Amino acid sequence: MADRPLALVTGASRGIGEAVARALGGTHRVLLGGRDVGALSRLAGELPDATPWTVDLTDEAAVADAAAAIPSLDVLVHSAGVARLGTVESSPAQVWRDNFEVNVVAVAELTRLLLPALRAAHGHVVLINSGQGLSARAGWGAYAASKFGLRAFADVLRAEEEPNGLRVTSVYPGRTDTEMQQAIVAGEGGEYAPERYLRPDSVAAAVHAAVTATPDAHPTEVVVRPRPHR
Template sequence: MTELDLRPLALVTGASRGIGAAVARALAPGHDLLLGGRDTEALKALAAELPGARPWPVELTDTAALAEAAGGVERLDVLVHSAGMSALGTVADTSVATWRRQFEVNVVAVAELTRLLLPALRAARGRVVLLNSGAGLAANPGWASYAASKFALRAFADALRAEEAPNGLRVTSLHCGRVDTGMQRNVVAQEGGEYRPEAYLRPESVAGAVLLAVTAPDDAALTELVLRPAAG
C-alpha cells in the first residue's frame, strides 16, 4: 500500500463516550481513528464497532505518558480536542484546586498534546478542531473557572491558527450550547433543575459540525462555529 492509498488519520480525545464517541462515529467512514480517553474498555468497544479505529488510552494531564503516546504518531490529518471538564461555582466559592484542575484539563493538556503533535500535523497540512462552549464567548454567573478556561482555549486556538497558517494547518473553535450527555445530566442535577433532553443539542449534531470543519474544501477556513440548541 502506498502513501496515496492510506486513509486520513484522525485523533479524537474524549472518545470513550458522549460527544467524543459521536465525533469518532462521524469521522469513521472517511478516516482511520485513534480513540483517545482514559476508559480503555469503552475505547476497545468503540474501536470494535469502527473499522480502522484503535484505542489510544492516555491520561492527558500526565505529561510523560502523553509524550510517550504522541511519540508514535508521525503523520496526523485531524486532531479533535473533545476531552474536557466542567465545574460550577461562583468566584467566592471556587477553590484554587478547582481553578487549577479546570485549566490543567481544558487548556494545558490541550496545548501540550497539540505541541507534541505539531510535526505530524504539519506533515499532513492537518485540521485541528477544539470543542469549546458558549462559555468561551460569554461568562455567566456561577461558571467562573469553567468560562475562564474556555476563554483561554479560544485564545489558544486563535494563536495556533495565526502561527501555523504558513504550515497549512486549519484551526476551528466550535462553540456549542448545552448537549445531551451524561456530563450535562450531572450539571443540571447540581443546578437543581429538571433534565429535558429535547432542550439540548444531540451529540450527533455536534459531531456533524466537526465533520463540516474537517471536510471543508482547501480554499475555506472555518475559524469559528457556534452551535446552539434550536429549542433555545
C-alpha cells in the same frame, strides 16, 4: 484502509467525543483517545478502522511517549474536558486548576507535541469549546475562564500555524445532551429534559463539515445552538 487520513479524537469514550469519532469513522482511521479502556475497545469494535489510544492527558510523560509514535496526523480533535462549576466565592484555587489543567494546559501540550505530525500532513486541529467560551455567566467562572483561554489558544495557534498549512477550528456548542450535562443540571437543582439540548451527533456533524471543507476554505469558528422549537 491505510490510505485513509488519520484522526485522533480525545474524550472519545462518551458524549461529543464519541459522536465525533463515529462521524469521522466513515472517512478516517481514528485513534480513540481516553482513559476508559472498556468503552474505547467497544467503540473500536464498531468502527471500520479505529484503535484505542488510552492516555491520561494530564500525565506529561505518557502523552509525550504516545505522541512520539504518530509521525503524521491529518486531524486532531480536542473533545476531552472537565466542568468544575461554582461561584467565585465557592471556588477555591483547586477548582480553577482542575479546569485549566484539562481544558487548556493538556490541550496545549498535546498540540505542541503533535505539531510535527500535523505539519507533515497539512493537518487540521479542531477544539470543542463551549458557549461559555463566548459569553460567561454567573456560577461558571473557572470553567468559562478556561474556555476563554481555549479560545485564545486556538486564535494564537491559527495565527502561528496557518502559514505551515494547518487549519484550526473552534466549535462552540450550546448545552448538549451528555453525561456531563446531566451532572451539571443535577448540580443546578434542575429537572433534566434531553429535548432541550443539542444531540452530540449534531455537534459531531458540525465537526465533520469543518474537517471535510474544501481545501480553499478555512472554517475558523463554528457556533451551534439548540433550537427551542423543532
